[in-house]
Amino acid sequence: MDAVWLLTLAVLAPLIAGVVTLFLPRSLIMPRVVIATAGPAIAFLLVAAHAASHGITSEPTDSIPWIPSLHLNLGFLGDGIGTFFALLVAGVGVLIMLYARAYFGPEKDDLYRFYPTLGLFTTAMLGIVVADYLMLTLLFWEMTSISSFLLIGWDRFDKKAVKLAMQAFFTTGLGGLVMFGGLLLFSLHTDLWRWSDIYADGLAGFDMTLSWTNPMLWAFVLIFFGAATKSAQFPFHYWLPGAMAAPTPVSAFLHSATMVKAGVFLTGRLFPVFAALELWPWLIIPLGAVTMLLGAVIALNQHDLKRIFAYTTVSQLGLLMCMYGLGALTMTYHDQTFHLIDWDITQIANHAFYKAPLFIVAGALGHVASRQLPELFGAWHHHKGMVLTILLAGWGLAALPGAISFQAKELFLYAIYHATSVHPIFWILMLMAILTAVCNVAIFVRLTTTLLGLEGGLRTEKAPPPPWPVKETAPDYYAPDHPEDEETDAHGSGVHDDHGHAPHAPGTHHEHHHETGFWGAMLWVPALIIVSLQFLGGLITPLWNAVFRPLETNLNYFGGEGASYTGVPALWQLGIGVPLGMSLLAILGGVALGYSKVMRGAIVDVHDKIYPAIYDLCVNGGGKAFRVVQTGNLRDYTIFILLAFLIAFGGAVYFDGGMFEPVLAQMALTFEFWPGVALAVITCATAVAIPLVQARVVRVLLLGACGFSVVGLYLVYEAPDLALTQLMFEIISVILFLLVLRLLPDPESKGAWVGRIGRISIAAAVGLAFGWLTLVAASGAPFDSGHPILGDFFLRHAYDGTQATGGRGAGGGNVVNVILVDFRGFDTLGELVVLALAAVGVWSLIPPRRRYQR
Amino acid sequence: MSSLILRTAVALIMPLALLFSLFMAIKGHNEPGGGFIGGLIAAVSLAIYRMSNGPDTFRQLIPLHPRIIVFTGMAIALLTALAPLALGLPLLHTWHGYVGLPGGGTAHASSALIFDAGVFLVVVGASIGMIIRLSEELEA
Numbered sequence: 001m002d003a004v005w006l007l008t009l010a011v012l013a014p015l016i017a018g019v020v021t022l023f024l025p026r027s028l029i030m031p032r033v034v035i036a037t038a039g040p041a042i043a044f045l046l047v048a049a050h051a052a053s054h055g056i057t058s059e060p061t062d063s064i065p066w067i068p069s070l071h072l073n074l075g076f077l078g079d080g081i082g083t084f085f086a087l088l089v090a091g092v093g094v095l096i097m098l099y100a101r102a103y104f105g106p107e108k109d110d111l112y113r114f115y116p117t118l119g120l121f122t123t124a125m126l127g128i129v130v131a132d133y134l135m136l137t138l139l140f141w142e143m144t145s146i147s148s149f150l151l152i153g154w155d156r157f158d159k160k161a162v163k164l165a166m167q168a169f170f171t172t173g174l175g176g177l178v179m180f181g182g183l184l185l186f187s188l189h190t191d192l193w194r195w196s197d198i199y200a201d202g203l204a205g206f207d208m209t210l211s212w213t214n215p216m217l218w219a220f221v222l223i224f225f226g227a228a229t230k231s232a233q234f235p236f237h238y239w240l241p242g243a244m245a246a247p248t249p250v251s252a253f254l255h256s257a258t259m260v261k262a263g264v265f266l267t268g269r270l271f272p273v274f275a276a277l278e279l280w281p282w283l284i285i286p287l288g289a290v291t292m293l294l295g296a297v298i299a300l301n302q303h304d305l306k307r308i309f310a311y312t313t314v315s316q317l318g319l320l321m322c323m324y325g326l327g328a329l330t331m332t333y334h335d336q337t338f339h340l341i342d343w344d345i346t347q348i349a350n351h352a353f354y355k356a357p358l359f360i361v362a363g364a365l366g367h368v369a370s371r372q373l374p375e376l377f378g379a380w381h382h383h384k385g386m387v388l389t390i391l392l393a394g395w396g397l398a399a400l401p402g403a404i405s406f407q408a409k410e411l412f413l414y415a416i417y418h419a420t421s422v423h424p425i426f427w428i429l430m431l432m433a434i435l436t437a438v439c440n441v442a443i444f445v446r447l448t449t450t451l452l453g454l455e456g457g458l459r460t461e462k463a464p465p466p467p468w469p470v471k472e473t474a475p476d477y478y479a480p481d482h483p484e485d486e487e488t489d490a491h492g493s494g495v496h497d498d499h500g501h502a503p504h505a506p507g508t509h510h511e512h513h514h515e516t517g518f519w520g521a522m523l524w525v526p527a528l529i530i531v532s533l534q535f536l537g538g539l540i541t542p543l544w545n546a547v548f549r550p551l552e553t554n555l556n557y558f559g560g561e562g563a564s565y566t567g568v569p570a571l572w573q574l575g576i577g578v579p580l581g582m583s584l585l586a587i588l589g590g591v592a593l594g595y596s597k598v599m600r601g602a603i604v605d606v607h608d609k610i611y612p613a614i615y616d617l618c619v620n621g622g623g624k625a626f627r628v629v630q631t632g633n634l635r636d637y638t639i640f641i642l643l644a645f646l647i648a649f650g651g652a653v654y655f656d657g658g659m660f661e662p663v664l665a666q667m668a669l670t671f672e673f674w675p676g677v678a679l680a681v682i683t684c685a686t687a688v689a690i691p692l693v694q695a696r697v698v699r700v701l702l703l704g705a706c707g708f709s710v711v712g713l714y715l716v717y718e719a720p721d722l723a724l725t726q727l728m729f730e731i732i733s734v735i736l737f738l739l740v741l742r743l744l745p746d747p748e749s750k751g752a753w754v755g756r757i758g759r760i761s762i763a764a765a766v767g768l769a770f771g772w773l774t775l776v777a778a779s780g781a782p783f784d785s786g787h788p789i790l791g792d793f794f795l796r797h798a799y800d801g802t803q804a805t806g807g808r809g810a811g812g813g814n815v816v817n818v819i820l821v822d823f824r825g826f827d828t829l830g831e832l833v834v835l836a837l838a839a840v841g842v843w844s845l846i847p848p849r850r851r852y853q854r
Numbered sequence: 855m856s857s858l859i860l861r862t863a864v865a866l867i868m869p870l871a872l873l874f875s876l877f878m879a880i881k882g883h884n885e886p887g888g889g890f891i892g893g894l895i896a897a898v899s900l901a902i903y904r905m906s907n908g909p910d911t912f913r914q915l916i917p918l919h920p921r922i923i924v925f926t927g928m929a930i931a932l933l934t935a936l937a938p939l940a941l942g943l944p945l946l947h948t949w950h951g952y953v954g955l956p957g958g959g960t961a962h963a964s965s966a967l968i969f970d971a972g973v974f975l976v977v978v979g980a981s982i983g984m985i986i987r988l989s990e991e992l993e994a
Contacts, residue, residue: 721891725890725894728891728894728897735985739988739992813884814883817883818883821973822948825948825966825969829931832931832973836924836925836980839979839983840924842987843983846988
């Protein structure tokens, strides 16, 4: 099959499968699960087929035209990083679909809603990673924001979950918008709209210096802002722990392997593009480093399992960002120049392979026991399978030898170590990395001691014995005689998910007893499958290299002094050196910290207040601005409009000198004809008199007098048409005014923004401005016609002139009318609409035959 | 505002005024006049009729709601504006030429006249609509 169709179908398969499940009767559970699982499974196979048949290449597929004018077509790019992410998303997706069935139990409604939503999300995620068009990437990017909003706010009756979903949506949505701006800036500047074109052409010709006026710099900053919010970089990391309100399958999927990695992925995509930018390392490294350390420290201070893992995710995302930041630095060794990036795919994969299992088992434990770590003291005796899995994954979290994450951490430390030779300031980064590793090891130590019920573990003070009856020979949790009355987590109902320190009292929420057999095992077996990859890779590293080596694009063969390897180094290939020493230091420190009594409380992250504060500011600030601006007083609104007009007019006159000179010349002409001057004086006198009198009837009559003297003006300047129109118009407006006069409220309503004098001066200024504009229009030369004055042009072409005027002008002797219905006919049409709308307004504002009660 | 003199005068003047308004509207293309002026003249005469004779007599004269007049006018103007598009000509393109009259003579005619008729109707409908509604408000 053609490459583009392979990848199009791969991207769409999960969504199609999800939508198909909607048409099944709700009671059919098993077919639903099979179809939903088939979606990502097919996607996985198609992506693999594409990689096998077309190779892992930076050659793009053909594209299917969609909206070519917007540079939005279905074109894909199956390069290393794209293929890797697609396989990761689809592969984990399969296991998550199965896990979701076990997690929700045979709940018809939940699964009915869940699979289509998760299918949409999987499609969006696959789309991001294989899209070749920048705009297509953006489209799928926004789709992940929307679908994750639906998934986080899964429990739609839980106001808190919905709020947290909105928090995630607004944060990542804001990032998406900013990124949109960045992408447009980039593409309009370079005229490159496809990733493959960018990679092929390179950006050698473009300015990459650190300068305020460099569009590339701003494009990068804006795009990176989007990546940073999506990947929960400080200070936007708050949305990720908040997103733990989602059911655990969602947490495991979105927040370990997929959605939060979208930002990392984008940074990886941008790496070949923007790494030459001088800003790259100095923006990304500090941000990533702060996120990394902060996440780890807060994670150590949490009790809720999901929150612990959420914060370690934040930490790991910081590390990955940091890694891409370091990648822009280079060092020279034996006449060779190396980028300081070490096997980025391995780094990303290893995180997914321990984080997803951690989340999965956290949800499973929450199902059968509790998600609060202190309440799980000694859980090993009841839930051997789960605890074993979570500890294996925790081994990966702590990056201990045996798991591939150990090598990954080593490679990261190598990169930092090399960076210290570029600039000594990176020793600070080294310190932060060590402290992060210490925290991770400490978390693992606490997990182990608590779950195994050893000395030094966390225990609840209120209920020292575990909340379930302790038996000598505890059955495995899915044994038939398992007690049903224990406290279970109502499938991630999310109520206490956010702040993690409000455990439910038993039986206060809806619970469903967990199942036995296949689906009972499915609660944790997917985790075991995923975590086994950790150890396969860590212990049999050549196998890992065989799979992931072809996907790696940022290869670095330089491991360290004396080490020689061409892939991710196996345990025995790691050179003895500073990085290994640092790892040992981290492990020792972590064990000590884990057993120590410090940092054991469950703290509330202060950053959780960022979003509510901003939200409050927007809502309250908006309310205040509304109350200031919306006075409900017609005078104020008129003044806003007129002031805006005056500002625009002033700006136009300031910037366009042509609005000044001709007008003065035109104005001089006016004084050559004395009847005109005399009538103008009368007009002005009546106009000025209007605000000076109080009685409304007199004002209306004065307005009429003003209008009639204008009629006189038209007559003396020989414009009978205008004179007639004005005359009729004055009659009608006087009638209308006299009619509405009695309906108006009292003359001086209070609280107007601008006082009487101010209003008079604004009115005078607007009058002068409009007069000025008329003179500008009358004295300006029309569009390339060769006529010096507009009126001349109309006179010449009103009767004949269809060629010279481009089809305008139509055999009329009355120039004014030809202007009205032809030259300016569109304008007249608009005026008609306005007139009709005004009439509709009067009819709707004053309902027929309404009786006044006063 | 019911005065015998006014009523009598209006009964005589109004038909003439309406005729004059039509005359103004039709001759507008080549001499002073046009749909807008014609519409205003008609509106003024109708408004005065409405004031002197009261709402019921007026409703006998024009049994339509003014909004029907407005929207008929809008439709005519819009169709005239859009029609040239169907022929591949620009919006509001005007056709003009000489048409034979039944009496044997010819007259200069232009498609702008139809557009002007739309203008006429909108102006009449909107003006008398507002005046009627506001008068009702006062008389109530």
